[in-house]
Amino acid sequence: MKPQTDERALLEGLATSDKKAVETIYKENYNMVQSLIINNNGSSDDAKDIFQEAMIVLYEKVRSGSFELNCQIKTFVYSVSRRLWLKRLQQQNRYAAPGDSMENVVAVEEDLEEHEQRNAEYEMMEKAVSNLGEPCKSLLEAYYLQKQNMQVIAANFGYTNADNAKNQKYKCLMRLKKIFFTHYKNGNGDG
Amino acid sequence: MVMDDIKILDAVERYIRGEMKPDERLQFENLRKTNAEVDQLVVEHTLFLQQMNQFGERKNFKSSLNEVHTDLTEQGKIDSMKLKGRSKVVYLWKRYKRVAAIAASIAGITTITISALVWAFSPRANDNVQEMSRQLEVMKKVQRDQNAVVNDIKNQINTDKKAEKKSIQFKSGGTGFLLDGNGYLVTNAHIIRNSKNIVVINNKGEEFDAIVLKTDNAKDIAILKIEDKSFKSIASLPYGISKTVSDVAEPIYTLGYPRNDIVYSEGYLSARTGFNGDTLSCQLGIAANRGNSGGPVFNHNGEVIGILSTKETESEGVAFAIQSKYIFDAIDQLKKDTAYQSLKLSSKSSVRGMNKQQQVQKIQDYVFMVKGD
Numbered sequence: 417m418k419p420q421t422d423e424r425a426l427l428e429g430l431a432t433s434d435k436k437a438v439e440t441i442y443k444e445n446y447n448m449v450q451s452l453i454i455n456n457n458g459s460s461d462d463a464k465d466i467f468q469e470a471m472i473v474l475y476e477k478v479r480s481g482s483f484e485l486n487c488q489i490k491t492f493v494y495s496v497s498r499r500l501w502l503k504r505l506q507q508q509n510r511y512a513a514p515g516d517s518m519e520n521v522v523a524v525e526e527d528l529e530e531h532e533q534r535n536a537e538y539e540m541m542e543k544a545v546s547n548l549g550e551p552c553k554s555l556l557e558a559y560y561l562q563k564q565n566m567q568v569i570a571a572n573f574g575y576t577n578a579d580n581a582k583n584q585k586y587k588c589l590m591r592l593k594k595i596f597f598t599h600y601k602n603g604n605g606d607g
Numbered sequence: 608m609v610m611d612d613i614k615i616l617d618a619v620e621r622y623i624r625g626e627m628k629p630d631e632r633l634q635f636e637n638l639r640k641t642n643a644e645v646d647q648l649v650v651e652h653t654l655f656l657q658q659m660n661q662f663g664e665r666k667n668f669k670s671s672l673n674e675v676h677t678d679l680t681e682q683g684k685i686d687s688m689k690l691k692g693r694s695k696v697v698y699l700w701k702r703y704k705r706v707a708a709i710a711a712s713i714a715g716i717t718t719i720t721i722s723a724l725v726w727a728f729s730p731r732a733n734d735n736v737q738e739m740s741r742q743l744e745v746m747k748k749v750q751r752d753q754n755a756v757v758n759d760i761k762n763q764i765n766t767d768k769k770a771e772k773k774s775i776q777f778k779s780g781g782t783g784f785l786l787d788g789n790g791y792l793v794t795n796a797h798i799i800r801n802s803k804n805i806v807v808i809n810n811k812g813e814e815f816d817a818i819v820l821k822t823d824n825a826k827d828i829a830i831l832k833i834e835d836k837s838f839k840s841i842a843s844l845p846y847g848i849s850k851t852v853s854d855v856a857e858p859i860y861t862l863g864y865p866r867n868d869i870v871y872s873e874g875y876l877s878a879r880t881g882f883n884g885d886t887l888s889c890q891l892g893i894a895a896n897r898g899n900s901g902g903p904v905f906n907h908n909g910e911v912i913g914i915l916s917t918k919e920t921e922s923e924g925v926a927f928a929i930q931s932k933y934i935f936d937a938i939d940q941l942k943k944d945t946a947y948q949s950l951k952l953s954s955k956s957s958v959r960g961m962n963k964q965q966q967v968q969k970i971q972d973y974v975f976m977v978k979g980d
Binding site: 443446472494545550560589 | 668
């Protein structure tokens with residue numbers, strides 16, 4: 417009973433990217449995933465990559481409001497990591513057949529499908545933002561990601577007033593949307 | 608015209624965020640019904656903002672994961688150290704064993720004897736490897752004891768030196784940065800040329816004595832080592848050293864000590880070669896001052912791509928940096944001396960994905976002022 421409420425609290429913490437919760441989940445699961453990867457032809461750098469990607473899968477799952485894992489966090493992270501690692505080995509044409517030392521593996525295909533879709537979208541936005549150049553990139557990041565208000569932005573970026581900053585932001589935004597939607601319309605659907 | 612577009616977009620954003628007052632909202636919804644263009648804009652922009660939010664969330668989460676990783680490693684709560692010693696042997700052994708297994712199955716019936724031999728010998732090989740690593744442990748302990756004695760002597764010398772340090776006049780100054788948690792630093796050779804005594808000072812003002820391990824005047828690189836018992840080694844550095852030069856126009860930044868406080872400046876990579884096509888270095892568009900010499904040049908991932916070394920005297924805002932791959936060369940040469948075998952450069956940055964402020968926050972502790980007499 418107790419562990420279940422603890423796990424739920426952890427997931428709720430994760431959803432708000434509460435540092436304590438992230439640290440706890442990280443600490444309790446990292447070594448397990450690392451030994452999975454290292455015992456199956458991987459390095460510690462691979463382990464870090466795979467584990468962090470599994471953390472992102474979990475994060476985005478709880479962000480979308482689903483705290484129902486139907487299994488322990490440990491099992492979920494392990495299953496996702498295992499699946500991700502198998503896939504990466506296959507992509508590199510390397511021999512792989514992780515023996516299941518842990519009998520607890522759950523089906524995570526649906527979660528991973530969703531994750532891949534999000535991956536593609538993330539990369540599209542990342543590319544669009546990096547194609548934008550300065551000062552547009554920093555300006556839009558300040559407004560949309562760091563949620564700073566226009567007065568602060570105007571002061572930080574050296575615009576004489578908030579209206580000038582707003583003008584510049586508008587131009588930058590139009591460019592970003594154009595780049596993003598060109599890729600989005602071409603890339604979405606057929607991967 | 609443009610002004611109107613800006614106002615409409617502004618309204619759309621406030622509408623999507625739910626920041627409109629009820630009557631304004633009603634008005635806007637009516638506009639949506641009558642004006643297809645506005646309606647289209649709302650739909651499109653909602654999607655865009657959603658994408659932007661997801662992008663930002665994941666970006667932040669990624670950098671906090673990296674932060675947590677570094678913290679937990681430093682605290683020893685996860686063992687993510689680079690594979691070394693026994694675990695490396697185990698890792699290599701596992702790889703080898705698998706290859707052996709495949710080879711054996713391919714060989715099949717015709718070479719049953721050979722595969723039998725492989726299997727017969729392989730476990731024994733494993734025993735040998737393990738034994739050797741244990742012996743290494745014993746050797747290491749002996750070495751450690753020896754080092755302790757040497758360190759005691761060194762410390763004595765150091766305290767003697769400290770007593771006379773007050774009278775030393777430091778004439779030259781620049782910047783240097785750590786290559787490794789054990790106190791190996793890199794800086795420009797010209798900063799410490801002819802210096803007998805060198806101290807390095809971190810951004811908290813703590814001073815450490817350092818010695819020169821190697822200078823290469825042609826490349827203008829010097830490797831220093833902090834030899835001071837008050838220096839505590841660091842488990843892992845937040846930045847790595849890149850082996851390649853970045854692309855032209857890539858934003859870059861540096862941290863250095865043109866005065867007594869650490870100073871940040873940013874710019875971009877102007878050319879992949881240096882003055883008059885010099886292939887040792889690369890050209891930067893950045894405001895740099897004398898004391899910036901020897902400072903690290905970071906790309907946006909927080910990887911070191913060069914060492915700031917000289918600036919053009921005729922034009923402001925043009926500087927040159929030695930390409931970071933020559934740091935690897937200098938270390939390789941240094942490693943010919945067996946005493947420095949443990950020195951290892953990382954090419955991965957844990958600050959990757961963080962924003963500039965967060966990166967600088969993490970990095971600044973490892974950039975030092977270098978002073979020589």
